[in-house]
Amino acid sequence: xxxxxxxxxxxxxxxxxxxxxxxxxxxxxxxxxxxxxxxxxxxxxxxxxxxxxxxxxxxxxxxxxxxxxxxxxxxxxxxxxxxxxxxxxxxxxxxxxxxxxxxxxx
Amino acid sequence: xxxxxxxxxxxxxxxxxxxxxxxxxxxxxxxxxxxxxxxxxxxxxxxxxxxxxxxxxxxxxxxxxxxxxxxxxxxxxxxxxxxxxxxxxxxxxxxxxxxxxxxxxxxxxxxxxxxxxxxxxxxxxxxxxxxxxxxxxxxxxxxxxxxxxxxxxxxxxxxxxxxxxxxxxxxxxxxxxxxxxxxxxxxxxxxxxxxxxxxxxxxxxxxxxxxxxxxxxxxxxxxxxxxxxxxxxxxxxxxxxxxxxxxxxxxxxxxxxxxxxxxxxxxxxxxxxxxxxxxxxxxxxxxxxxxxxxxxxxxxxxxxxxxxxxxxxxxxxxxxxxxxxxxxxxxxxxxxxxxxxxxxxxxxxxxxxxxxxxxxxxxxxxxxxxxxxxxxxxxxxxxxxxxxxxxxxxxxxxxxxxxxxxxxxxxxxxxxxxxxxxxxxxxxxxxxxxxxxxxxxxxxxxxxxxxxxxxxxxxxxxxxxxxxxxxxxxxxxxxxxxxxxxxxxxxxxxxxxxxxxxxxxxxxxxxxxxxxxxxxxxxxxxxxxxxxxxxxxxxxxxxxxxxxxxxxxxxxxxxxxxxxxxxxxxxxxxxxxxxxxxxxxxxxxxxxxxxxxxxxxxxxxxxxxxxxxxxxxxxxxxxxxxxxxxxxxxxxxxxxxxxxxxxxxxxxxxxxxxxxxxxxxxxxxxxxxxxxxxxxxxxxxxxxxxxxxxxxxxxxxxxxxxxxxxxxxxxxxxxxxxxxxxxxxxxxxxxxxxxxxxxxxxxxxxxxxxxxxxxxxxxxxxxxxxxxxxxxxxxxxxxxxxxxxxxxxxxxxxxxxxxxxxxxxxxxxxxxx
Numbered sequence: 001x002x003x004x005x006x007x008x009x010x011x012x013x014x015x016x017x018x019x020x021x022x023x024x025x026x027x028x029x030x031x032x033x034x035x036x037x038x039x040x041x042x043x044x045x046x047x048x049x050x051x052x053x054x055x056x057x058x059x060x061x062x063x064x065x066x067x068x069x070x071x072x073x074x075x076x077x078x079x080x081x082x083x084x085x086x087x088x089x090x091x092x093x094x095x096x097x098x099x100x101x102x103x104x105x106x
Numbered sequence: 107x108x109x110x111x112x113x114x115x116x117x118x119x120x121x122x123x124x125x126x127x128x129x130x131x132x133x134x135x136x137x138x139x140x141x142x143x144x145x146x147x148x149x150x151x152x153x154x155x156x157x158x159x160x161x162x163x164x165x166x167x168x169x170x171x172x173x174x175x176x177x178x179x180x181x182x183x184x185x186x187x188x189x190x191x192x193x194x195x196x197x198x199x200x201x202x203x204x205x206x207x208x209x210x211x212x213x214x215x216x217x218x219x220x221x222x223x224x225x226x227x228x229x230x231x232x233x234x235x236x237x238x239x240x241x242x243x244x245x246x247x248x249x250x251x252x253x254x255x256x257x258x259x260x261x262x263x264x265x266x267x268x269x270x271x272x273x274x275x276x277x278x279x280x281x282x283x284x285x286x287x288x289x290x291x292x293x294x295x296x297x298x299x300x301x302x303x304x305x306x307x308x309x310x311x312x313x314x315x316x317x318x319x320x321x322x323x324x325x326x327x328x329x330x331x332x333x334x335x336x337x338x339x340x341x342x343x344x345x346x347x348x349x350x351x352x353x354x355x356x357x358x359x360x361x362x363x364x365x366x367x368x369x370x371x372x373x374x375x376x377x378x379x380x381x382x383x384x385x386x387x388x389x390x391x392x393x394x395x396x397x398x399x400x401x402x403x404x405x406x407x408x409x410x411x412x413x414x415x416x417x418x419x420x421x422x423x424x425x426x427x428x429x430x431x432x433x434x435x436x437x438x439x440x441x442x443x444x445x446x447x448x449x450x451x452x453x454x455x456x457x458x459x460x461x462x463x464x465x466x467x468x469x470x471x472x473x474x475x476x477x478x479x480x481x482x483x484x485x486x487x488x489x490x491x492x493x494x495x496x497x498x499x500x501x502x503x504x505x506x507x508x509x510x511x512x513x514x515x516x517x518x519x520x521x522x523x524x525x526x527x528x529x530x531x532x533x534x535x536x537x538x539x540x541x542x543x544x545x546x547x548x549x550x551x552x553x554x555x556x557x558x559x560x561x562x563x564x565x566x567x568x569x570x571x572x573x574x575x576x577x578x579x580x581x582x583x584x585x586x587x588x589x590x591x592x593x594x595x596x597x598x599x600x601x602x603x604x605x606x607x608x609x610x611x612x613x614x615x616x617x618x619x620x621x622x623x624x625x626x627x628x629x630x631x632x633x634x635x636x637x638x639x640x641x642x643x644x645x646x647x648x649x650x651x652x653x654x655x656x657x658x659x660x661x662x663x664x665x666x667x668x669x670x671x672x673x674x675x676x677x678x679x680x681x682x683x684x685x686x687x688x689x690x691x692x693x694x695x696x697x698x699x700x701x702x703x704x705x706x707x708x709x710x711x712x713x714x715x716x717x718x719x720x721x722x723x724x725x726x727x728x729x730x731x732x733x734x735x736x737x738x739x740x741x742x743x744x745x746x747x748x749x750x751x752x753x754x755x756x757x758x759x760x761x762x763x764x765x766x767x768x769x770x771x772x773x774x775x776x777x778x779x780x781x782x783x784x785x786x787x788x789x790x791x792x793x794x795x796x797x798x799x800x801x802x803x804x805x806x807x808x809x810x811x812x813x814x815x816x817x818x819x820x821x822x823x824x825x826x827x828x829x830x831x832x833x834x835x836x837x838x839x840x841x842x843x844x845x846x847x848x849x850x851x852x853x854x855x856x857x858x859x860x861x862x863x864x865x866x867x868x869x870x871x872x873x874x875x876x877x878x879x880x881x882x883x884x885x886x887x888x889x890x891x892x893x894x895x896x897x898x899x900x901x902x903x904x905x906x907x908x909x910x911x912x913x914x915x916x917x918x919x920x921x922x923x
Contacts, residue, residue, distance in 0.1 A: 086805075086806040086809065086810075088810070089806060089809040089810060089813060092809075092813045096813075096816060100820060
């Protein structure tokens with residue numbers, strides 16, 4: 001994976017800002033098929049994550065990849081985040097990391 | 107000669123307060139005279155009697171002149187406009203109204219201009235179905251406006267619109283009376299204005315004030331109560347509505363003969379103000395709005411079980427009263443009563459209020475029975491306010507007694523997550539605490555219990571978490587004395603989040619302007635025994651804010667890592683004897699023969715207990731502090747009981763394993779609950795921190811508090827341009843790794859170094875400056891001097907004034923001593 005550029009923390013709303021760029025997001029798995037996973041972002045929007053998901057998925061999943069559209073990510077890295085995850089906090093993080101404190105992240 | 111009518115007299119007479127001349131001899135004006143033929147029974151001859159309307163300038167009442175006075179009328183001594191003083195009279199209820207029987211009067215003036223604007227009462231246009239009373243009402247209203255303009259807040263004006271369903275002038279009178287003040291003001295003032303406005307109302311539609319038998323169901327709509335704020339207009343409307351030609355049965359208007367049946371069906375012909383309710387008045391009706399409704403409660407007494415519920419009422423005059431229903435009455439009315447609706451209530455029993463449960467400002471309360479009536483008025487009455495608040499400043503609370511009830515409005519400056527408290531009887535209760543601050547510059551802790559936590563509490567929590575500081579209005583919060591003064595919710599309390607009252611807006615504006623940064627003194631000392639208030643601090647705040655230096659210890663929560671542990675004395679030999687349900691735990695002395703002696707219990711034991719007394723150095727991103735952890739916290743940190751560890755080290759001599767354990771325990775992050783208190787060792791004051799609890803970090807809630815802090819920070823930055831040097835975290839010089847908050851001022855730092863021995867160990871701040879005796883720097887005291895902070899407590903630090911003579915705080919040496 002190309003590790004040169006840092007991945008921006010995104011939720012559903014922020015994804016569209018980074019189309020074509022590397023992003024990371026934690027989603028709650030709604031449905032998983034071969035080649036894609038439908039997940040709910042931390043601000044309750046549905047996105048599709050394409051790629052090869054790992055065989056077993058926990059409730060929460062972090063994906064890092066390129067944003068293809070405002071609701072699709074092509075993910076290279078998939079990490080299971082377990083079943084207990086505070087989506088609210090993550091959402092706050094996304095907002096802060098892309099807002100006031102952008103300079104700290106990217 | 108100025109004729110001064112006894113204003114308010116009519117009101118008193120109508121309410122029954124004044125029944126005869128022994129109470130007062132009012133001066134009234136005759137506004138109408140009508141001759142009636144009164145037929146005596148069994149006689150064919152009829153008598154002439156004069157029916158009059160008497161006015162006190164505000165209201166009118168029907169009366170009868172004695173037959174002896176007929177001649178006075180005939181000769182003109184008593185005519186319309188005459189001012190008379192009632193020297194002998196009686197007021198008695200006849201059917202549902204009160205009539206004044208004037209037995210003797212003194213004529214003050216035979217002819218006088220009509221004072222005030224009394225409404226004609228005795229016109230022959232008796233209309234059966236009209237329930238118009240607007241005229242007297244309206245007049246009364248207007249007067250009310252005039253007379254009671256001062257000192258009452260806005261609601262009064264609205265309230266002046268009578269929800270006067272009464273068809274008789276009597277009702278309003280009573281209501282007017284409720285205010286009491288300025289009774290004398292009524293007469294003669296500003297009546298011109300009235301006249302102008304009333305002119306329409308007092309049009310020739312002299313409708314008779316008459317009681318009509320009407321079925322309760324239709325009454326609400328039929329009733330012409332002046333329900334809109336544009337009182338005058340509406341009354342006018344209603345006046346026009348009832349332009350019935352006078353087609354009446356030929357009965358003397360006042361004495362409409364209503365059959366008992368009809369009367370029973372009639373719903374409250376006249377309503378009286380809540381303030382006039384008393385146990386001695388059997389027949390009354392009130393028109394009120396329900397302001398709060400209690401939960402259904404069950405109780406059991408020696409003679410059986412029961413259930414009850416209560417609700418509070420408010421009427422248009424601001425009178426409040428509580429109503430309680432028991433047992434089967436509960437079933438009857440529980441679903442009927444809805445908060446916010448307006449009802450007509452009658453036939454309840456008025457009893458003295460139970461002060462223990464009832465905090466309303468009324469000496470009485472109502473108990474409904476199975477024969478009581480509660481009917482809803484479907485047409486809402488704007489005259490009755492939704493709520494009556496008597497807001498007080500938080501600073502006033504300090505002087506108020508415990509268990510008194512108060513209304514507050516302020517800004518929620520902080521709120522902590524809900525907690526569960528175990529009550530003495532074993533049941534759990536949900537509790538949520540917040541700090542409320544208002545314009546008096548004080549803040550108080552407000553605790554909400556039970557359901558409030560879930561509904562309003564959650565809403566407030568999310569508002570606060572997102573950085574806004576909502577306005578909260580509390581109605582009927584109880585003051586309690588527990589670490590200063592606190593306010594908590596009770597069954598009849600109500601919380602309003604971001605309400606729309608004018609007071610709330612004022613508070614909001616104040617906050618935006620200056621309140622946000624205004625210093626706020628808390629009248630509730632925020633520490634708690636049970637039900638701990640989680641106050642998150644960072645370590646430097648312990649010094650900066652002089653925690654522990656007040657009378658009581660400060661309880662705080664810090665998120666920190668153990669950076670060092672003293673291993674030499676990690677435990678002590680403790681007395682295992684139980685004193686009640688607590689272990690003695692005093693240090694026992696080795697007797698030498700294998701037994702251990704405890705001084706407190708005055709006994710020797712063969713086997714002693716080992717209890718932790720861990721001295722830890724806690725570090726977070728701001729600073730370091732020493733704290734002592736005792737048994738419970740020690741076990742949590744080390745992961746094993748002290749005895750085991752002791753044996754491991756001393757008996758088994760397993761150094762390796764021991765070190766392993768120590769290493770594992772160190773550099774772990776916990777949420778520590780600390781008790782910080784300043785203690786005196788000889789002539790030195792040290793601030794000691796004890797670890798009360800060490801918990802694993804719950805990242806979720808920890809993050810949430812961080813998010814909150816971030817938001818607070820960003821909003822503060824936006825608002826305050828100048829940073830208050832006193833309040834900002836004064837980073838102790840030793841740790842230059844201070845967080846770069848907006849407080850970058852390091853003033854006072856370069857204080858120069860006065861000769862250290864000028865300041866002895868006296869660590870008292872002088873004139874606001876906090877000077878350290880050792881290094882002479884500002885901001886901390888000798889005991890907290892960072893140069894000494896590496897010392898564990900208990901070790902009395904001998905003066906080393908020269909230590910920092912070279913200026914600057916040396917970086918703390920971890921573990922050096």
